[in-house]
Amino acid sequence: MRLSRDVVLDAALRFVDEHGVQALSMRKLGASLGVEGMALYYYVPNKDALLDGLVERVTEALTDELPDRELPWQEWLRRFAHAMRAVLTRHPALLPLLATRDVMTPAFLGAFETALEVLGSFQPKQAVHVFNSVTTFVLGHVLAEAGRAGQHPPEFPGGYPLIARAVAAGAGHDDDAERFDFAIGALLDGFDRRLCT
Amino acid sequence: MRLSRDVVLDAALRFVDEHGVQALSMRKLGASLGVEGMALYYYVPNKDALLDGLVERVTEALTDELPDRELPWQEWLRRFAHAMRAVLTRHPALLPLLATRDVMTPAFLGAFETALEVLGSFQPKQAVHVFNSVTTFVLGHVLAEAGRAGQHPPEFPGGYPLIARAVAAGAGHDDDAERFDFAIGALLDGFDRRLCT
């Protein structure tokens, strides 16, 4: 298959999805394309740029999922948050990159711009805060969610009775979507109240 | 100076604060202690364990900053969030580790347990959601805050009028603490309303 920047990024995405960011190396990525590692440097200036490309790819998926701008801002943000969570959850192995690198890609700025339009009832500065809070929250939540995924519900030898009780009551096992919706709902409610005053 | 696990962790913390996680290597860390890299393996089984040790160190700082358990839950959470933000902000270079690795250290579980005590008016499951939401939010926020720190307020060649207007209005330059307080306030308000119903 003909090589190109896009093909390389695709392969990298597939590789990371399967083996994790840690395992990604230029040589192994090359091998996964039937090519020596150095060949990739013809399409990508260095590994860092390749990783940036991956981040860009993920954020691009957001563009197609933006809710209808005619919706009331609460509902728009609620759906946006769910869409963003869905996009991030689609490639959990990429989360370390998203948390670490700059996500101000064109696609993300596009979402930002639309959000500010929908948040027209807020002062510009506050609108920025609101959108930042939501994205920030979604990222943090998905990070925690993914972190929790790999590991057994922790054991509490007895030192933490309240945690133990909550775990016994089913916390940690229930639907992550429920947990997410609960929190996003609370956050939006809070913004709503702040807008009224 | 006598070497020990603690001394090694201290040096690692200092090194990371100064040069970033990326730059940390066993050999360079050894050099910073006047010793060959391999010497460190007597105090730490491998590099991964060393990084875990750093995460533990940071969360331990939280223990001394827990608010008074007698406070109303809103105020307790508010102060906890600020304390956590302060602790994380103290070592911004460590954020990639905190975002990536498991933070369920003893110190963190201690904070968790206290939080559940303070959140006694919630059902156990909801209390867990609330605490998770707050910590998740703080981490996400500090990540974004630190990411923004290194870089010039982005340039918008004209494609994003609303963003440009908001930036012109001062968003992005104001006190990060204000932004943080605004969002945490909203989140807690939302939880409050959910408790009332």
Next chain:
DNA sequence: ATGGTTCTCTTACGGTGTAAAAATGTCAAG
């Protein structure tokens, strides 16, 4: 002084990112 323990260094191996140059493939002009 001696022997045992605790600590550090040396050496070695396979892996990494990437710079530079060599080799190969592709393709249009003569």
Next chain:
DNA sequence: CTTGACATTTTTACACCGTAAGAGAACCAT
């Protein structure tokens, strides 16, 4: 068909990484 220019890939090389294994040094109680 040959030639030569350009695009693409491989080769080679270097410095660095984590860490396993064993040799060496420093220490301390006998």
